[in-house]
Amino acid sequence: MLSRRSFLQSSAAAVTYLASGARPGWAANAPGISDTEIKIGQTMPYSGPASAYGVIGRTEGAYFRMINETGGVNGRKLNLISLDDGYSPQKTVEQTRRLVEQEKVALIFGSVGTPTNDAVRSYLNDNKVPQLLIASGSNIFGDPEHYPWTMGAIPNYQTEAHIFAKHILQTKPDAKIGVLFQNDGFGKDYAVGLRDGLGADHEAMIIKEVSYEVSDPTVDSQVITLQSAGVDTLIIAAAPKAAAQAIRKAYDIGWAPVRYMTYVSASITATLRPAGLDKSKGLIIGLFGKDPTDPRWKDDPGYKEWVAFVSKYLTPSELVDLNAVAAFSYAAMLIQVLKQCGDDLSRQNVMRQAANLRDLELPMLLTGIKVNTSPDNFYPIRQMQLATFNGESWELFGDVISG
Incomplete structure (x- = not known):
């Protein structure tokens, strides 16, 4: 039984704790989460046959630096640990285990590739680690019934x-x-x-x-x-x-x-x-994203936001790289998930909020394309528009089509 003296002592301690600005509850119990930090892991093909996709990791890292400079997410800074897997499934397994077991990341975000992500899907689901918004549109990464901890980011x-x-x-x-x-x-x-x-x-x-x-x-x-x-x-x-x-x-x-x-x-x-x-x-x-080389977007507010981001955090070569444009959107999607989590950054709530995105509009998604998820639909982007290359840029034609 809790005595009156013990109750008063514990109450006084709680008041002092809250007055200090510290956060009670979930943060202390969630891997990779502290009062000041959210630790995020990913693997990227910075080397090897798919090294062109390395720009995705560089762009996401730059986006998180931008967020940190404005105070982070709900007062916590983002610490992205991005490791090279060379687009080798075996290396992906090694690096992912390092991220989860040694670095103690809260979640895996944005890792590139179908064979690479498939190689660690069962491991992450068995250990209930979010494998979130990964850069693959494979049909296997939208199966919440059998793999509830895995969600893709791009159209199937x-x-x-x-x-x-x-x-x-x-x-x-x-x-x-x-x-x-x-x-x-x-x-x-x-x-x-x-x-x-x-x-x-x-x-x-x-x-x-x-x-x-x-x-x-x-x-x-x-x-x-x-x-x-x-x-x-x-x-x-x-x-x-x-x-x-x-x-x-x-x-x-x-x-x-x-x-x-x-x-x-x-x-x-x-x-x-x-x-x-x-x-x-x-x-x-x-x-599904705006082509930065298409002159139709020169006065578009979302495109101007992209240009401002690139001019501060990346290089001119990334400005017209659609892989970088896509990564800009993936990172923004994760930020929205984390904002919705508030102070409950348990892995369970991260996945709960990832499956609760509603009509999210992002600066570099095509007009009319919105991000939507639900507990039984793990495909955030399900609309596209056809385009043809005219020698300089991608030229859109037809209507936005839902898959």
Whole structure:
């Protein structure tokens, strides 16, 4: 039984504690959380075959520095520990275990890649560590029933493939479709989504599918195989390096199919310039973010916010990199989640708030595209708009489409 003396002593201590400005409750019990800090971990391919995506981690780190300079989130500064995994699943496992077991991070945020994130998904879910807003649109990262601690950040790859299929049926119903895909969950999602989008009556339009490995030095032979098969409509489901090679090789051998390409390789900096801007004309993609090279946005308030951010925290090369633009939005999404958490920064509440985003508008998302999640829908962005490359920028056409 608590005596009156003990009660008075504990009450006095509580008053003193609260008067000191310290926070009671959740922060002390949540890994990676203190009264002054939120510790966040991620893995990034700063080296290796997907190093073009390293800009995502650099941009997110810069965004968190900006937030810290304005006081942090609910009075706590963000400490991002971003480790290189070289886009190697084995390395991702090692680095993620280090982040969770040694660095004691509160959550994993924004890690890049389908095979890499898949390699640690079960480990993070078994240990109830949020694997939040990861940079992959694979269908496997939107399964709250079986993996309630994992949530992607970008549109489902199958959604974009559905959109491509609909556009092909409308504009080229006699198309002979070929698919170049990365031989993992990322690339295979496009093949699945394309077949589903075409439907049973039209899936025979796909006459050739050719895969490549991330470790392959080039995809030249795959491109030649697709040309030889009589393909006149090409789906490029490849990371920036392989996508650039495919664009360049097709042009160099005089092959000019209608070309659709995954949005994760839409960066002019990382993909189109290495391929050749002239060789990239006519490419079609689905976009959810504003293209900084498109003059239509020059007076847009969101674009001006992006320019101000880049001028202070990044370099001119990042200004037009769509990977950096996407990371700007991912970081803003996490900040909103943490703000909604208040002082309850338990891992359970972090996931609860991540699944409770409502019509969130962000500066560099296309007009009309909003972020929405729920306990049974872990795909924050589910809308896209088709765009074609005109030699200088991505030119939007049609309407915003929901997947």
